[in-house]
Amino acid sequence: MVRAPGLLAALLGLGLALALALRRVGAADCGALGPAERLAFAPAAKTRWLAPRVRAPGPLDPLYGTVRRFLSMVQLNPFPAELIKALLNEPSSVKADEVVQYEAGYVVCAVITGLYLLVVPAAGLCFCCCRCRRPCGGRVKMEDKTMACERGTLMAFLLLTTLVLLIGVVTAFVTNQRTHEQMGPSAKALPETLLSLRGLVSDVPQELQAVAQQFSLPQEQVLEELNGVHRSIGNTIHTQLQSTVYEVLASVLSLGQALQVSVDHLRALNATSVELQEGQQALAPAVQGHRERLLALLQEPSCRGCAEALDRAHALELGADFSQVPSVDEALHRLKGVPEASFSSMVQEENSTFNALPALATLQTADVIRELKKVVAQQPRELRTLAEAFPGWEAAARWSQALEEMEQCSRPYLKEVQRYEKYRWMVGCLLCSVVLLVVVCNLLGLNLGIWGLCNREDPSHSEAKGKAGARFLMVGVGFSFLFAAPLILLVFATFLLGGNVQTLVCRSWESGELYEFADTPGSLPSSMNLSQLLGLKKNLSVLLAYQQCKQGAALWTVLQLNDSYDLEKHLDISEYTAKLQQELQKLKVDVKNLDLLSPAARQDLEALQSSGLERIHYPGFLVEIQKPVVNISVEKLAQELEGLAQTQGNTVLVQQLQKEAQGLRNLRQEKLLLQQRLVAKLNLSVHALASSAPLLQLETSDVLDRVTHLKGELPTWASRILKNETECFLTREMGYFSQYVAWVREEPLSTALDNGRVILCDMVADPWNAFWFCLGWCAFFLIPSVIFAVKTSRYFHPIGKRLSTSSSEDTQPFHIPRVTSLKL
Secondary structure: OOOHHHHHHHHHHHHHHHHHHHHHHHOOOOOOOOOOOOOOOOHHHHOOOOOOOOOOOOOOHHHHHHHHHHHHHHOOOOOOHHHHHHHHHOHHHOOHHHHHHHOHHHHHHHHHHHHHHHHHHHHHHHHHHHHHHOOOOOOOOEOOOOHHHHHHHHHHHHHHHHHHHHHHHHHHHHHHHHHHHHHHHHHHHHHHHHHHHHHHHHOHHHHHHHHHHHHHHHHHHHHHHHOOHHHHHHHHHHHHHHHHHHHHHHHHHHHHHHHHHHHHHHHHHHHHHHHHHHHHHHHHHHHHHHHHHHHHHHOOOOOOOOHHHHHHHHOOOEOOOHHHOOOOHHHHHHOOOOOOOOHHHHHHHHHHHHHOHHHHHHHHOHHHHHHHHHHHOOOOHHHHOOOOOOOOOOHHHHHHHHHHHHHHHHHHHHHHHHHHHHHHHHHHHHHHHHHHHHHHHHHHHHHHHHHHHHOOOOOOOOOHHHHHHHHHHHHHHHHHHHHHHHHHHHHHHHHHHHHHHHHHHHHHHHHOHHHHHHHOOOOOOHHHOHHHHHOOOOOOOHHHHHHHHHOOOOHHHHOOOOOOOOHHHHOOOHHHHHHHHHHHOOOOOOOOOOOOOOHHHHHHHHHHHOOOHHHOOHHHHHHHHHOOOEOOOHHHHHHHHHHHHHHOOOHHHHHHHHHHHHHHHHHHHHHHHHHHHHHHHHHHHHHHHHHHHHHHHHHHHHHHHHHHHHHHHHHHHHHHHHHHHHHHHHHHHHHHHHHHHHHHHOOOHHHHHHHHHHHHHHHHHHHHHHHHHHHHHHHHHHHHHHHHHHHHHHHHOOOOEOOOOOOHHHHOOOOOOOOOOOOO
């Protein structure tokens, strides 16, 4: 019974688990069923659906952000609403100074581009003339102490500038290719977007005819899931109750085992007490006889040195009196025949009954499920009139015609855009290749020049490597001057176009200023007025319509069509769902056949509870157990008698002492050791019962209360779980019908507008602007590259004289003076 405290802790934990289970059952936990799956409706109803576009995150995103911040610094002016309004309505009234004022940042960049066009080619022309007449930049005539430091500094700066150019040109290659790859699909996506906007209104009457037929899709899904709902309900009830039921059954099994152990200890205690009393009755006369004979022998005058043994003989008498131990007859009488039940078999049977709950739920809900299928198979009456009740709409033809004209007009321009994009891509690749060639020339020149410098001390070296390195650097300088003008022109042309697209269109589109401009009366020409185009009675706000579509509002709400056609009335399936809910409420699962505790097991536990096992006076047993069976050690007394026998001179006394010693040994072997073993057995049972009996009574009461409570609450909990599960199932199935209703209302207006922004700004403008940014980066770093290349090449040419100091012997450690004459 050492596990009794652990069992009590488990039962206390069970109480907490029961409370948590009750709360969990009451909560709306639909994890088992989950949300409704996404339904795929027929393609005929998706003719106007436009999938949202989004640019996936990539390694170039930091570069795009840097370019946008740079353009924000270039264009600090807000959106020019008045300027755009005048440009759309009266182009002739637009003044040049207003455009220049708005484009001030770009004008400054144009001035910088002009200076670059003047200075760099002019510097290249002067450099060419200088190189034709003499080596421009000069050569190093003599070597001094500071030349190595200057040469190393120039080479380091040239290498650093070349690496910056390399990074820029690689990024320019990547962004140039990315722009080229995005331009074609983006140009093709524009007609798709316009086609989607055409179908937004014009295809509604035709699509409504197919909408009513698509109601069979959620119906079939619900009917399919109804085939497994009874099993799902049973599994959910089993899953949510299994921790509570298993804990109670485990407690019952553990208590049954503890009951068996306690009854065994009690019976062993009683049997051992009887045996000890019988043994004591047989042992007492024998001990008394030995005591009297020893006292007579040891008190004889001829016994020498017997005083100490005489004292021991006086103490030779029984110690423990087991006739004084408390009686356990009443507890034994109450526990007679206990345990009558087999707790392990009972718990196994209850577990099997509980585990069969899913199959039981299937049988009990079969009739209700059949009725539910009949209800689901019916079509709501309102949907039958969905298409017939839609009125004719003349604005649909105007809307379709306007967008079709826009689509037709855009196709030639899109082809031209793709053609010019191809030219831009080719020129970009050519100029990037030139910059890459400059980088290669710089790297080759540095490598050859350094190689030549390392071998310069060798007298046999022709210094051809140094000359080759200087020539490569000059070739890079020549390419830089030659292609500087087309490079900066391409940068400025792409910068001017892409920068204005970003600052004028994309920035205002993303912030909503473009929609606000479209909503301002008089901003757009009458041919572009959306309200007039759709023939609406009220002015339509583009910004409000976009926000409503982003929030999932219906087309009828956005375009204010509720006066002519009430779609919500035809999509009202509340009566249909009410029937489903009414049928679902008829689902019942009966768990009353789960007993948890058989009548025989309950009688055993109640017998234990009333046995008074904890009222037995166990200290009375311990008092006698702690006493020795005989007050002295019989073995030591026998050894002492044998020792005395060897010191005596009287032969008769010697024989009598030896006889008594042998008699004591026989007494110990035949009776005393058996009595001591019985005392040890009694001690084990007493300690086990004394430690477990109080807790066992508490555990028994606790388990009986838990079982009674759980038995009474199981039907209620099962009903709550069933109710929650049916609500979750109803929510899930209604999710399919809600998808249908939402699909009918689904309009791609906001998706089309968002796709337009993604195509223009994210797919095209960002890589376009990143391309000119990287190419401009290369163009401006060509200037320091030219300067450092020219200055560094001086040190790669042969040096005419190595020394410029007065003491050659100090600076040349290997100088050997020449012998000019010999004097005798």
